[in-house]
Amino acid sequence: MLVPHQANLRISQFIQHKFKLTDDQVYNNIQKYGNTTAASIPIALTEAWEKGKIKEGDTVVLAAFGSGFTWASAIIKW
Structure with missing residues (x-):
């Protein structure tokens, strides 16, 4: 499951498309x-x-990700 920063749905969808992830593999709630x-x-x-x-x-x-070039990520085994 990818849980991205909820800043912009288009960015999340772009990443989802690039990594060929299904809707069930990405969680968005920005809407x-x-x-x-x-x-x-x-x-x-x-x-x-x-x-x-x-x-x-x-x-x-x-x-x-944040303003400028700030970013961070983590992988968690739930």
């Missing part, structure tokens, strides 16, 4: 909340888990 800045990944991660989209043993990739 519901908008850009919640630094809280976007924790909110999306929690929501995906609560909806059963992330299960024990899954690999979860978190990816964030």
Whole structure:
């Protein structure tokens, strides 16, 4: 599961397309909340888990970016 920073849906969809991921492999909630800045990944991660989209043993990739060239990512074995 890819949980990207929820800054822009088009960016998330572009990354999804580049990595050939299905809709079930990427979690987006920007349509519901908008850009919640630094809280976007924790909110999306929690929501995906609560909806059963992330299960024990899954690999979860978190990816964030900010103004300029700032970015960070993490891979978690759930």
